[in-house]
Amino acid sequence: MQPRALSPASRQEALRALRDSAEGGEPLDVLVIGGGVTGAGAALDAATRGLSTAVVEAQDWASGTSQWSTKLVHGGLRYLQMLDFKLVHEALTERGLLLKTLAPHLVKPMPFLIPLEHRVWQRAYYGAGVTLYDLLANIMPGRRALPIHQHTTRGGLSKQFPDLRHDTAIGAVKYYDATVDDARLVSTLVRTAHTYGAHAASRTEVVQIVKDEHGTAIGAELADLESGERFEVRARHIINCTGVWTDDVSELADTDGGLNVLASKGIHLVIPRERIHGTSGLFLQTEKSVLFFIPWSRYWILGTTDTPWELDRQNPVATAADIDYVLEHANAVLKTTLTRDDVVGWYAGLRPLLQPGTKEGTDSAKVSREHTVASPVPGLTVIGGGKLTTYRVMAKDAVDFALGGRAEELPCITDEIPLLGAVGEAAMRRRMPALREQFGWSEQMTDHLLHRYGSLVEELLDLIEEDPSMAQTLEHSTAYLRAEVAYACRTEGVLHLEDLMMRRTRLIYEAPDKGLHTVPEIAAIAAAELGWDEATTQAEIEAYTARAEAEIAAAAEPDDQSAARVRDHLGEVAPLQAMGSGAAAPD
Known part of the structure; x- marks a missing residue:
């Protein structure tokens, strides 16, 4: 499958397809609301079943919860304490699929240490827990995705994590989970869904759910936040994947949404x-x-x-x-002292x-302890809860529920659909020594590229062939190539500077002062790729600068209310529009 670009042009194509569905064309089979990991997964699931699919997101892809996770793909050790073996097995199965088949370039193994202070009961307690963790993971067919756990002595703990205070520790249990760049996973999911035929439109807000005279949801009124235009879309099935905004979207259908x-x-x-x-991760309970x-x-x-x-x-x-809370608890276990x-x-x-x-009167299917699918009104499916690791199962459950009996005719196949960049990653890895020599890249840089793009590094190389200066790192951030900024603008759905600073790179928290020193160069590359004039470029710089400065100021405030007041004075680059209060389809 040839990868398709997410670009301003593809967004316009998606908007045309959405309009056409309500202006004499065929309704879409599935409209997914929400461009986080669950919505992106649902769009890929529906598209790979052969359904005409569109996914809309009010802001940028992954701009909600999905960009701010702990960056872990894990089974959830804490659920073993609750004896929820089914949930842990489900999450570990998904972890294995991501590591071995779906996204081996994005998801990477990571060892973690659980320090022990009591020789007998803690070693037995945690040892039994991670043993069960390994057993549940290994029920999955095929080769083991990660090594089994190990017990480590006090000396081994000191060697693997020298800066951990060992005065009370008698050793550790070492187990394995995995890490992921959450926003990158989402953007790759959206682009993969688009490659399989899904229409994808960011900065496109649902302002009303449209129902027919029988109360069935048959479409939505949308607002293009870039132009301000409003228009309608028709769909046979609408799936609400909006996370903490679940109730807001459900209210647009004059329903309480069915979920809390x-x-x-x-x-x-x-x-x-x-x-x-330290060379391993660390897991502690507070x-x-x-x-x-x-x-x-x-x-x-x-x-x-x-x-x-x-x-x-x-x-x-x-x-x-x-910030002080995390520093205090970190310093309590470290030999070194961290400060602001x-x-x-x-x-x-x-x-x-x-x-x-x-809620009363809601048709629902409790699929998991962590997530539930419901239908507050016919034609509208709502999914709530869950976590990043199990996004694919959540997406499957939501699409199955929406389709009803048709799900047996069109079963989910996303467990065998690698995300873009996965196929050919091993071959690209073999090429890296030659690329390091050709471009003078460090081993850290080529690892970075493989971890972000996998075999799609080939597309970066095509861009560099057009303009050799793109092989250079950013002047004020040697962690990223200039090519990565240009590539994000061409293929990864970038519309604004903050998309680049916050989600295509992670300079908003990987660089001091929210990466403000990198802004002029990144904005200049984006302007050339996206056709911004001088006024637009300056407006983008000012908008991101204001955001960064407001968040820096908010972090100096003592509580949520005062911090939110400091942050809330700031406007958004694509502000949400006022939502409607109920709409029915015209006769």
Whole structure:
């Protein structure tokens, strides 16, 4: 399958297809609302069943919860404590599929240490837990995706994580999970879905669900946030995959949505790799949440917190108290002392927590402890809860539920559909020594490229052949090539500078001061690729600068309310439009 580009032109094609479905053309089979990992997965699932499919997202792809995760693909050790073996097995099966078949370039194995302080009961307790973890993972057919766990002595723990305080530790259990760039997974899913025929339109907001005279959802009114135009789309099945916005979208159909989804905030810190000496990740339990130390490229990611959030869901913010909490708990177990000066970046995101039960009068199927699919009105399917690791199962369950009896005729096949860049990754890896010599790239750079693009590195090389200067790194960030910025504009659905800074690169938290020093060069490349004039380029720079400065100021505030006030004065590059209050299809 030849990869298809997500570009401004492909977005316009998608908008035309959406309009045509309501202007005399055939309705779409499936309209997916929400461009996070679940919505992207649902679009790929529907498209690979041969259904005419479109996915719309009010902002950029992955711009909600899916860009702010802990970057883990994991089975969920904590669910073993709850004896939820089915859920853990499901997540571990998906972890194995991603590692071996679907996205081996994006998902990478990572060892983690669980320090032990009690020789007998803790070693037996955690040892039994990770043994079961391994057994549930190995039920999956085929070769084992990751090594089995090991027990490590105090000396082994000291060798693998020298900066961990070992005064009370008697050793550790070492187990394996995997890491992923969450936003990159989503953009790859969307592009893969587009390659298989799905129409994809970002910055396209659903402002009303359209119903017929019988109360069946038959389409939606959309707003193109780039032009301000409103128009209608028709679809036989509508699937709401909007996470913490689930209730908002359901209200557009004059229904309470059937599910109770609450938002919980989690924050993470980014610390330079050299500030903490260790070769494995670290898993610790705190009184309020779980504390991970995750090796991430040139950095460590430390997190997370778990606190209720009832403010602006589009822009959750980290506060001074959040940052101090993570630093305090990190310093409690480290030999070194981390300070605010060591924090290169930080980010805050919202988990869509599904509350038990569905609302009265709602047709539903409880598919998992973590996610539920419901139909508050005919024609509209809503999925709530879940986590990044099990996105494919969530997507399958949502599409199956929407199709009803037709699902048996058109079964899901996404367990055998590699994402773009997966096929041929091993061959591209063999080419890397020659490319390092040809372009003077470091081994870290070629690993970075393989981890982000897999075999699609070939398309970067085509771009570099057109313009050899694209083989150079950004002047103020040697972690990224100039070609990566241009490539994102051409093929990965970029419309605004913040898309590049926040999701196609992660400079918003991988570089000091939210990457502001890299903005002029990145904006210049984007302007050349996207045809921005001088005024547009300057407006994009000013918008991102304002965002970065507001988030830096918010992180100095002591609590959520004051931090949100500092952040909320800022306008958005594509602000959401006012939603309707009920619409029925004309006779």
